[in-house]
Amino acid sequence: MLGNFSYCNPTKLYFGDDSLRYLNAELPKYGDNVVLIYGGGSIKKNGIYDEVVQILKDNGKHVAEISGVMPNPTVDKLYEGVDIARRHQADLLLAVGGGSVCDYAKAVSVSVNCADDPWEKYYIRFEEPDCETLPVGCVLTMVGTGSEMNAGAVITNPHTHQKIGHVFADENIMPKFSILNPKYTLTLPREQMIAGIYDIFNHICEQYFSGADDNTSDYLSEGLMRAVIDASRVANQDMQNYEARSNLMWAATWALNTLLSRGKSTDWMVHMLGQSVGAYTNATHGMTLSAVSLPYYRHILPYGVPKFKRFAVNVWGIDPQGKTDEQTALEGLAAMEGWMRELDLVMNLSALGATEDMLDGIADGTIVLPGGYKVLERAEILDILKESFA
Amino acid sequence: MLGNFSYCNPTKLYFGDDSLRYLNAELPKYGDNVVLIYGGGSIKKNGIYDEVVQILKDNGKHVAEISGVMPNPTVDKLYEGVDIARRHQADLLLAVGGGSVCDYAKAVSVSVNCADDPWEKYYIRFEEPDCETLPVGCVLTMVGTGSEMNAGAVITNPHTHQKIGHVFADENIMPKFSILNPKYTLTLPREQMIAGIYDIFNHICEQYFSGADDNTSDYLSEGLMRAVIDASRVANQDMQNYEARSNLMWAATWALNTLLSRGKSTDWMVHMLGQSVGAYTNATHGMTLSAVSLPYYRHILPYGVPKFKRFAVNVWGIDPQGKTDEQTALEGLAAMEGWMRELDLVMNLSALGATEDMLDGIADGTIVLPGGYKVLERAEILDILKESFA
Numbered sequence: 001m002l003g004n005f006s007y008c009n010p011t012k013l014y015f016g017d018d019s020l021r022y023l024n025a026e027l028p029k030y031g032d033n034v035v036l037i038y039g040g041g042s043i044k045k046n047g048i049y050d051e052v053v054q055i056l057k058d059n060g061k062h063v064a065e066i067s068g069v070m071p072n073p074t075v076d077k078l079y080e081g082v083d084i085a086r087r088h089q090a091d092l093l094l095a096v097g098g099g100s101v102c103d104y105a106k107a108v109s110v111s112v113n114c115a116d117d118p119w120e121k122y123y124i125r126f127e128e129p130d131c132e133t134l135p136v137g138c139v140l141t142m143v144g145t146g147s148e149m150n151a152g153a154v155i156t157n158p159h160t161h162q163k164i165g166h167v168f169a170d171e172n173i174m175p176k177f178s179i180l181n182p183k184y185t186l187t188l189p190r191e192q193m194i195a196g197i198y199d200i201f202n203h204i205c206e207q208y209f210s211g212a213d214d215n216t217s218d219y220l221s222e223g224l225m226r227a228v229i230d231a232s233r234v235a236n237q238d239m240q241n242y243e244a245r246s247n248l249m250w251a252a253t254w255a256l257n258t259l260l261s262r263g264k265s266t267d268w269m270v271h272m273l274g275q276s277v278g279a280y281t282n283a284t285h286g287m288t289l290s291a292v293s294l295p296y297y298r299h300i301l302p303y304g305v306p307k308f309k310r311f312a313v314n315v316w317g318i319d320p321q322g323k324t325d326e327q328t329a330l331e332g333l334a335a336m337e338g339w340m341r342e343l344d345l346v347m348n349l350s351a352l353g354a355t356e357d358m359l360d361g362i363a364d365g366t367i368v369l370p371g372g373y374k375v376l377e378r379a380e381i382l383d384i385l386k387e388s389f390a
Numbered sequence: 391m392l393g394n395f396s397y398c399n400p401t402k403l404y405f406g407d408d409s410l411r412y413l414n415a416e417l418p419k420y421g422d423n424v425v426l427i428y429g430g431g432s433i434k435k436n437g438i439y440d441e442v443v444q445i446l447k448d449n450g451k452h453v454a455e456i457s458g459v460m461p462n463p464t465v466d467k468l469y470e471g472v473d474i475a476r477r478h479q480a481d482l483l484l485a486v487g488g489g490s491v492c493d494y495a496k497a498v499s500v501s502v503n504c505a506d507d508p509w510e511k512y513y514i515r516f517e518e519p520d521c522e523t524l525p526v527g528c529v530l531t532m533v534g535t536g537s538e539m540n541a542g543a544v545i546t547n548p549h550t551h552q553k554i555g556h557v558f559a560d561e562n563i564m565p566k567f568s569i570l571n572p573k574y575t576l577t578l579p580r581e582q583m584i585a586g587i588y589d590i591f592n593h594i595c596e597q598y599f600s601g602a603d604d605n606t607s608d609y610l611s612e613g614l615m616r617a618v619i620d621a622s623r624v625a626n627q628d629m630q631n632y633e634a635r636s637n638l639m640w641a642a643t644w645a646l647n648t649l650l651s652r653g654k655s656t657d658w659m660v661h662m663l664g665q666s667v668g669a670y671t672n673a674t675h676g677m678t679l680s681a682v683s684l685p686y687y688r689h690i691l692p693y694g695v696p697k698f699k700r701f702a703v704n705v706w707g708i709d710p711q712g713k714t715d716e717q718t719a720l721e722g723l724a725a726m727e728g729w730m731r732e733l734d735l736v737m738n739l740s741a742l743g744a745t746e747d748m749l750d751g752i753a754d755g756t757i758v759l760p761g762g763y764k765v766l767e768r769a770e771i772l773d774i775l776k777e778s779f780a
Binding site: 003007087171213231262 | 409
């Protein structure tokens with residue numbers, strides 16, 4: 001059944017091939033000091049940087065920059081950004097990039113006025129901010145994480161091999177606005193598109209594979225999964241297909257903006273396994289998820305046969321006639337594997353640079369969450385990781 | 391394809407069987423003068439009125455009341471409420487009831503500081519407010535309209551036989567908060583539950599049956615339609631089933647809170663026909679929709695065969711093998727008709743008190759919108775209305 005919950009998601013979204021111009025509508029709402037945050041410089045090559053800087057200039061903003069935000073933003077980079085935002089007396093943090101840049105901006109937002117060490121406070125003790133936070137705006141250039149419309153921020157501590165996400169409770173930590181232009185995603189390398197697609201799909205799975213009941217969220221999840229599968233097949237054949245890329249962009253936002261999880265338990269163990277792999281290998285997030293997914297789902301299937309059967313029938317169109325529920329469920333995972341191979345997702349940890357000697361560390365770094373069909377023991381985590389090398 | 395759009399829906403929702411207590415969290419955000427708005431007094435019988443008044447008292451609020459808001463709120467009732475809100479110098483309008491009460495509160499909100507006549511300005515000229523509006527909060531006691539999380543407000547002018555909805559453009563006209571307690575809906579008469587269920591379903595249809603492309607919105611719509619169908623069958627057998635009623639309540643909110651229509655054209659002709667019937671008969675909204683739906687959909691089917699086929703397959707599980715697309719599409723509508731009859735929905739205008747001599751007036755009062763598969767001529771409207779008597 002639907003449990004009790006609250007829902008509030010005030011992020012204003014501007015979607016479409018002309019959406020950047022709405023930055024002019026948003027900037028006047030904030031003070032003059034803007035910190036522009038971006039990654040490795042691809043936005044300088046494709047012209048987005050110049051366009052954004054021009055709009056900032058037109059609006060009379062005083063701009064400082066944090067550049068070089070890496071795909072797995074580190075705690076040291078966080079400290080550096082907090083220092084820049086403090087010295088600039090930032091009124092607005094403007095993230096231009098993908099989920100990492102947007103996550104990073106939110107981590108800076110909650111840390112600028114935080115007297116405590118943010119890593120200890122937010123990522124070890126999982127506390128909520130008790131200081132003033134800074135408004136964040138986002139110009140999205142990559143699709144997958146949903147960071148543009150949620151209050152999550154993943155930070156990596158390479159010294160301790162920990163990659164940890166904190167989903168903050170307060171909706172004020174969500175971006176105030178996000179600009180979603182599907183055209184910006186057309187120039188991404190194929191591997192990043194594909195990794196993003198699997199990230200979207202797995203976000204839905206993480207919220208779907210838990211709970212005993214069939215509720216409204218599960219039906220919405222199935223609809224969104226079918227949207228992702230169909231659009232991904234078009235985009236995989238034709239990366240320049242604006243329609244498919246725009247549908248993927250929109251599906252990504254709704255896959256992880258808190259809607260699908262309302263009133264139900266959630267799993268998130270593929271992300272916990274994948275994040276621990278990422279802390280050891282620095283591999284692309286979506287590929288760490290794809291590499292561990294099937295061993296994980298086949299492992300938990302016996303504990304959640306009705307839902308895996310439903311997944312097979314409603315998402316993959318498997319005909320259950322004359323089959324046991326478990327057979328139908330397994331055929332659903334086989335169909336999912338077929339789709340993953342069609343997209344050329346990484347299906348093996350060794351392809352990500354992981355080696356067998358990392359396994360104990362990755363297992364130790366995997367945070368075990370209780371919301372799925374089976375609370376994993378350490379030996380099961382090791383089995384799943386070993387399967388992910390097979 | 392997904393067109394360009396913006397999306398922002400800041401309403402804070404509290405959902406569940408203990409959700410009324412969150413009124414204590416919201417009331418301190420507003421000034422002391424609250425106008426409590428409700429309908430025919432059922433909230434006095436079931437105790438909700440006493441609970442709300444106690445919470446208002448505990449929070450030191452100064453309360454005025456607008457009671458007797460009717461199922462189809464009239465323009466005269468609107469003038470009366472505006473007068474009460476003005477004299478009370480209202481800081482907050484608190485609607486306790488179903489969609490009509492919530493719609494009405496929004497209409498008062500945009501009219502209190504409006505120098506112009508609100509009927510003329512908002513419902514004839516369809517202008518947006520250029521005055522300060524009042525915050526609206528909502529305690530929902532009936533399910534269907536989605537008014538708890540959108541900026542729509544339908545008002546009826548009985549003098550001119552016009553029932554007109556205005557969906558305001560500014561998200562600030564959406565309720566600031568809405569309290570959704572599925573238990574409040576358990577005491578509704580069966581007919582109101584059933585009418586609400588069809589209202590939800592038709593809201594999704596109105597946004598689904600338009601546009602040439604298959605996009606993310608269509609997949610979400612299909613998921614939500616399946617959720618409504620399945621929960622309605624449970625609720626129809628067992629009106630006290632909290633799980634089914636809570637899923638219906640949650641589906642209703644998402645069926646009409648602006649998500650499903652983003653980036654696509656929409657139809658809304660069943661509502662235009664039904665609202666005109668409502669202006670003549672004062673019949674229950676959901677039943678006016680059910681009475682005209684099948685004649686309308688069978689009429690437009692030839693102009694939108696691919697979507698009606700998709701509806702048949704993805705929503706009703708019709709097997710398209712060995713059939714023409716049109717046959718499959720018609721089987722989908724037949725399955726929908728079977729479900730409607732199972733719920734005992736009104737399928738005929740005469741059962742709503744309409745008479746053949748009203749037909750010309752109802753046709754004249756039907757606003758023709760251009761977003762569906764066929765822009766209706768007056769003769770077609772008359773045919774559909776006549777079919778709705780058959």
